[in-house]
Amino acid sequence: MTDFNWLLALFLAPLVGAVAVLLVPKGADKLAKQVGLVVSVVVFALTVAMSLQFVPAEAGDFQFSFAYDWIPAFGVQFAMGLDGIALVLVALSTSLVPVVLLAGWDDVGPESRGSVKGYVALILVLEAAMIGVFAATDVFLFYVFFEAMLIPVYFLIGRYGGARRSYAAVKFLLYSLFGGLLMLAALIGLYVVSGDLLGTGTFDFTQLVGLDIPESTQRWLFLGFFVAFAIKAPLVPFHTWLPDAAAESTPGTAVLLVGVLDKVGTFGMLRYCLELFPEASTWATPVVLVLAVVGIIYGALLAIGQSDLKRLIAYTSVSHFGFIALGIFAMTTRGQSGSTLYMVNHGFSTAALFLIAGFLISRRGSRVIDDFGGVQKVAPVLAGTFLVAGLSSLALPGLSSFVSEFLVLVGTFERYTWAGIIATIGIVLAALYILLMYQRTMTGEAPDEVREKVHDLRGREVLAIAPLLVVIIALGFYPKPVLDVVNPAVDRVMQSVGATDPAPQVGGPVAEGTQQ
C-alpha cells in the first residue's frame, strides 16, 4: 500500500460518488441522499486514514505528492501535494460535507426547483474541487479549481436558495469571476516572468518560490492574486456579496460557502501571495492590516445592527476573516499559525451556527430575529447548542476559536502594537453580537408562533451537530494535533517571506523550536 496514491484517490472519490448519485433513478430521492452521505463518509474516512500517515515533523514539505503532465506546451502539470496547512484545510472540507448532508437532509425536497440528486451531486463535485484547490501544487491547477468551485456553488445558490436566490447567485458569480480574471492575468504574467528567469516557463509552485522577481513586477502580480483572494475571503470592502449569498442559500450551502470556500481566499494569501511575492507582500502589509482591522470592527458593528439571522452570521464571518488576514500579514509565526488554526476553527463554529440557525429558521419560517424569542423554553437542546456555537464564535476561552484568536492577537501585537490593540476591542463587540442575538431569539417570553411551530432538535439533527460541538470543545483544550502539523508549514512560509519573530524585551526561553 505504500505507493497507493492517497491524494488522487481522495480527489477522485467524491467525483465518482457524484456520478453514482446522478445514476440513481429519478424520484429515488432518499437513495440519492443515502449514497451521497455514504460517499462523503468514505471520503472523510480516507482523509483520516491519510492524515494518520502524514509525518508532522516534515509538515513543511509537500507529502503524498504526485505530478502528471497535463498541458506540456505551457508546463502545466496535474500536480498535488499537502503541507500541514493544506492538510488541515482538506480535513476541514471533508469533515464538513457529511455534516452538511446529514443536517440538510430535508432542506431540499420535491418542492425545490432543482432535483434532490442534483443537489447531492453538486455538493460532492464541490467537495472534489475544494480538495483540489487546497491540494494543488501547480499554480495553474490551483487557478482551475479556484474557478471550478464557482460552478457548483452558483447552481447550489441559484437553484436551491431562498427568495432572492438569482440575485445572490449572480452577484456571487460575477464578483468571484472578476477576481478570478485578475488572477488569471497575474498568472500569465507569472508564467512569463518565470520563463524569463528560469529559461522555461513553469507553474510549479516549488520552482516558483524563491524566484527573484523584480520588485515592480512583483507588486502587479501580487495585486492580481491578492484582489482575487480578498474578494473570496472576503475582506472589507469586497464583502457585500457574502451576506446576500449566505442568506439566500440553504444552510448547508452557506456552511460550505463561508466555512470552506472563503478559506481559499485566506489560504491563497498565505500560500501564494506571501510565498510567491515576499517583497510585494511586505510592501502591501500596512494596507492589508488596515483593511483587516477595519474589517474586524466594521463587520462586528454591522453584525450587531442586522435584523436577519443569517445575514448576522455572515457579518460575524466578515469580522472573523479580518482576524485571519490580520494574523497572516502580521508576519509572525504566532499570527500565521493562529490564522491557519482560525480557518479550521471558524469553519466548525460557523458551520454549527449556520446549521442551527437553519433548523430554527425552517421551523419558524422566518429569518427575522424579532420573530423569535423564548426559544429556550420550547427547545432547550436547540438553544443550548446554539449558545455553545455562539460562544465559540465569540472566542470563549476553552473553546477552539479562542486559541486561534488569541494567537492572532498576540502575533499581531508583538509586531504591530496598535493594530493588536484595536483588534482586541473586537472581542467586546463579538460578545455583543452573539449575546444580543441569543437574548433576542432564545430568552424572554415565547411568542405564540414560536410556541406552536418550534420544536426541539430531532435525532438526525443532534447527530449532525454533536460532532461539530465535540470538535469545538476538543480543539479548545487540545489543539496539539492541528498545531503539530501547522507549525512546521508556517515556519516554511516565514522562511519564504524572510520574516522572523520579534525578540522579547527580556529573558524568556532562548531555544528556538516549535516542538516540545
Next chain:
Amino acid sequence: MNPMNYLYLSAVLFTIGALGVLLRRNAIVVFMSVELMLNASNLAFVSFADIHGNLDGQVMAFFVMVVAAAEVVVGLAIIMIIFRTRRSASVDEANLLKY
C-alpha cells in the same frame, strides 16, 4: 485589349451591385445585386489570372460560383418563406430581429 479594362468593368459592376443592395427594398432585387457583386469579383479574379499568367484566379472563381450557388439555394428559400408569411418581399419590413 488592355486587361485592365476588365478590372474597371468589374469595379463598376461591383459598385452597381453594392448600390443595389443598399438602395433597393425588394429582397429579390437585393439578391440579384448580391449576385452581381459576386460576379464582379469573379470577373476580377479571372482578369488577374490572365494578367499574372497563372490559374489561381480561375480556381478562385470556381469557388465563388459554388458558394454563390449554395447561397442562392438557402437565400431564395428564406425569401420564399418570408414572402409566404408576410405577403411582401421588402427587406425593411422584416425587422423583427432587433434590440
Next chain:
Amino acid sequence: MSPFSGAVASVAEPSSAVSEASGVFGLTWLLIALPLLGAAVLLLGGRRTNPWGHWLGVLMAAGSFAVAVVLFAGMLGLGEEERSIRQFLFDWVFVGTFEAPVALRLDQLSMTFVLLITGVGTLIHIYSVGYMSHDPDRRRFFGYLNLFVASMLLLVLADNYLLLYVGWEGVGLASYLLIGFWYYKSSAAVAAKKAFVVNRVGDVGLSLAIMLMFVTFGSVTFEGVLDNAAAASDSSLTWIGLALLLGAAGKSAQFPLQSWLLDAMEGPTPVSALIHAATMVTAGVYLIVRSADIFNLSETARTAVIVIGGITLVMGAIIGSAKDDIKKALAGSTMSQIGYMILAAGLGTVGYVFAIFHLVMHGFFKADMFLGAGSVMHGMNDQVNMRRFGLLRTVMVTTWITFGIGWLAILGVPPFSGFFSKDKIIEAAFSVNAVAGWVTLLGAGITAFYMTRLFAMTFHGKKRWTDDVHPHESPWIMMGPVAVLALLSAVAGLALGPTGLFERWLEPVTGFTEPTPPVAPAVISIAALVLVLIGAGIAWVTYARNPVPEVAPAGNLLTRAARADLYGDAVNEAVFMRPGQYLTRWLVWFDNRVVDGAVNGTAATIGGLSGRLRRLQTGFTRSYALSMLGGAALVAAVLVLVRL
C-alpha cells in the same frame, strides 16, 4: 514601533523554587475534574438526571473540597519554601517560543482560594438543594454551579496567565448562565448579557496584559513573567499593571466597570452569594496579588489600583445606603468591600496579605448574609423590598441570629472576623498614604450605616409585611450551611488574624512587610470603632426606632443619585449605548447603500451602457449592409494607407 520598549536589565534568578507535583499532589487535577465531570453529566444528561442531579452536584463539590483538604494537609507537612507545586498535565498552545501548557500551580495563595471556593461552594450547593427545591430546572442550576466551581478552580490553579484566562472567562460564562437562569424573564436575560459584555471589556485588559507580558518577557507562565519582572523596563511594567487592573476591574465590579454587579442580582440568591459575593468577584484581587512582582515594581500601577479601589469603596457604600432591595443593598456592600481588598492589594507588600485575609473573611460573612437574605426571601414569597419587611426576628430566629453575626462581622466589631481583617487594611492604608487611610476609615463608618440600616429594616422595627405573606423559617438544609458560615464569620478572624497564622502562611508567596502607620494601631482601631458606632447608631435610630415608610420618600439629591446607582448606567447609556446604536444603524445604512450601492451601481452602469449600445441593432438589413460596406471601405483604406 512599540511604546513599551525600554532599557533591558539582566535577568534575575528565579526567587522561589517550584517543584513538580508528586505523591498526594498528583491529585491536584482532581480538584477541577470532579466538578467539571458533574457539570458535564448534569448538562448533557438531560431530564434523566433530574431526580438525583442536585445530589450529584453537591457530591462533586464536596469531593473537590475533600481533595482540597487532603492537599492542604499534605502542604502543611512540607517546609515553607517547598509549598509551591506545579503539575504539568498536557501541551496546550505552543507556537515557536510561545508556550502555554495546561499546568497547575498549587501554592499557599491558590490553596487558600481552593479551600474557600470548594468549602463555601459546597455549603452553597447544599443550601441550594433546599432553596431551589421548587424550581423545575434545579438540575440545570446545579450543572451551572458545578461548571462555575470548576472554572473558578482553574482560574486560581492555572500556572500561566493564558490558562488563568480560560478560568477567568469560564467563571464569566457561569455567571452569565446563572444570572440569566430564569431566562424567560427579560430583565434576567438583559442583566446576564450586560454582565458578560462588561466583563469582556475587562477581559480586553487581561488579554492586552498577557500580550504585553509575552512581548516583554517572551513567556506567559508565572515563572517566566514574575521571576523576570525586575529585568523589564518601568514603562512595560506600568502598562502591564494597568492592563491587569482593567481586567480586575471588570471581574471585580470596580469603577468604571461596576455597573453589572447590581443587575446581576437577577440571578437566584445562592448564585449571588457564591459568585457575586464570595468568590468570582474577588478574582480581580487574586489577579493583582498573584502579579505582585509586577505591581511591586511599578508605583504608578499601584497608585492606580489604590485610586480605583478607593473610588469603588465609597461608591459601593453610598449605593448600598440607598437601596431598598435587600439583594441590591448587599451587592452595593460587596462592591464596597471588594474596593477595600483592591485598595489593600494596591498598597504593595504591606497590603497583599490583608487583601486576601479580608477576601476570605468577606467570603464567609457575605455568603452568610446573602444566604440569610435568601432565607428571608424564601419565607416572604420572594419579596426583596426591605420596606415590606420589619420585625422578622420574631418569625425567623435562626436567620436573625446568623445574619446578626454576619452583620457584626462586616461592621468590624471585635472579636468577629471583619474586625481583624478590615482594621489591618486601614492600618496598612495609613502607613502608605494618608488619603487612602482616611477613605478606608470613612468607609468603615458608612459600612456600619448601610449594614445596620439593612439589618434593622429587615429584622427590627415594626412589622410591615402584607397579610398574604406568611413568613416562616427555612428548612434545616438551608439553615445548616448558613450556620456554618456564621460560625466561621464569628471565629475565623480571631483564629487566624491576631495569631499571625495567616501572614506567615501567605508570606512566602506574596511577601509581607509589617504596616507602620503614623499613629499607634490602637488609635486607629478605636477611631474606626467610634466611626462604626456613629454610623450604626444613626441607622439604628432612623430605621429601628423610628417607623420606616412603606413607600420610599423622595430623598435628597445624594439618595436619589445613589438609588440610580450614581448614574453609572445613565452614563454608559449616554456615552456608549446610544451612540453605539446610532453608529450601527448608520453603518448598516452605509453598508447597504454606499458599499453595496457601489457594487450594484457598477453593475447598473454597465447594464445601462449596454442598453444604449443595444439601440444600434435596428433590425434594418440595409443599414447593416451599409455599416458592413463602411467597415470594408475602412479596412481597405487602412491597407492602402499602410502600404503607402
